[in-house]
Each structure stands twice: as C-alpha cells, then as structure tokens.
Amino acid sequence: MCSGNSTPAAELRRSRRTLLKTERTVMISDSVRAIWCRELQRDDISIDEDFFALGGQSVIMVRIQGAFMEELGVEVPMDQLFLNPTVASISAYIESLGAVTQ
Structure with a gap:
C-alpha cells in the first residue's frame, strides 16, 4: 500500500532535477546577459x-537574434524579442525552447 511518502531515492532524483534546472537557468541567463552587454556596449545589465x-x-536586436542562434543554438523570432524585453523574460523563453548552453 502506498503511504504517499517519498522514498529517499525519489527525493534525491527530484533534488537533482531541480538543481540541474536551476544551473541551466543560470547558464542561459548569464549567456543572454553577456550578449546584451556586448551588443548594447554596457558593462553590466540587470x-x-x-x-x-x-x-x-x-x-x-537583429545582432542579438543572430548571437542567440550562434552562441545558444536557438532561433528566437523577432516578435519574441519584442514581447520579452528583459534578460529574465527572454531567458525564460529560450529555456522553454530547450536551448543548450556550452
């Protein structure tokens, strides 16, 4: 009979998935921010x-779109760049596409 309690192994798998997702999110966000800083010629961007x-x-924006394709391997339509005008929002969009950072 299932008591509804998670086993330690299940908890460990869940924790690993969460950690990997968090690491991936940070990597994408850092990559997007670096591209924006470079193309906007700024030292730092929130x-x-x-x-x-x-x-x-x-x-x-066109240069950033090309950099996303070249550096992140993801094609971001121009309308999504307009709809997601912050590093946080466009990073979330890119992550939803399954981008792989290096």
Missing part, C-alpha cells in the same frame, strides 16, 4: 532592465 530603456534599437 536581468530586469528593459532592452529599449537601455537604448536598444532594431539593428541591435
């Missing part, structure tokens, strides 16, 4: 700063 408030323009 994950919640708006691309357009930082001086982002469509030409820069």
Whole structure:
C-alpha cells in the first residue's frame, strides 16, 4: 500500500532535477546577459532592465537574434524579442525552447 511518502531515492532524483534546472537557468541567463552587454556596449545589465530603456534599437536586436542562434543554438523570432524585453523574460523563453548552453 502506498503511504504517499517519498522514498529517499525519489527525493534525491527530484533534488537533482531541480538543481540541474536551476544551473541551466543560470547558464542561459548569464549567456543572454553577456550578449546584451556586448551588443548594447554596457558593462553590466540587470536581468530586469528593459532592452529599449537601455537604448536598444532594431539593428541591435537583429545582432542579438543572430548571437542567440550562434552562441545558444536557438532561433528566437523577432516578435519574441519584442514581447520579452528583459534578460529574465527572454531567458525564460529560450529555456522553454530547450536551448543548450556550452
């Protein structure tokens, strides 16, 4: 009969999945932020700063789109860049696509 309690092995597997997801999320966010810093020519950008408030323009957005493809191996449609104008939001979108960082 199942008591509903998790076994230690099940808890360990769940913890590992959570840790891997967290590491992956941080890696994607760090990669996106590095691309934005480079293309916007800024030393540091908060994950919640708006691309357009930082001086982002469509030409820069096209370069960022290309960098996402080249560096993260993911194609981000232009409309998603407009809909997700922060490092945090576009990182979440990229993660949902299953991007693999190196």
